[in-house]
Amino acid sequence: MNYDALKLAANSVIIAIDNNAPRHTSAHVLTSIRNQMVFIRDNAAAGRDPATELSSGSKFTYAVLASRELASPDEMLLQDLIDNVTKIMIEK
Numbered sequence: 463m464n465y466d467a468l469k470l471a472a473n474s475v476i477i478a479i480d481n482n483a484p485r486h487t488s489a490h491v492l493t494s495i496r497n498q499m500v501f502i503r504d505n506a507a508a509g510r511d512p513a514t515e516l517s518s519g520s521k522f523t524y525a526v527l528a529s530r531e532l533a534s535p536d537e538m539l540l541q542d543l544i545d546n547v548t549k550i551m552i553e554k
Contacts, residue, residue, distance in 0.1 A: 465506040468550045472503035484537040498524040
């Protein structure tokens, strides 16, 4: 896994949420996605696979949350950034 690319991709999602959060998306959903991106970014920065750092029984939910919440054209940029994080994590 390219940890540098993952760190940058997760950070891009964080910046997008912080600077241009979709107006019609639940604040709770955005907070959850953001928190998961911080976890991913910080573990990638430390050279660790974020998926293996989750506590037992835990799973990432950011992709499901995003697919349910982000649908309008102005939300697609954020969806694309989130999809990029997933792509990098899958390309182990």
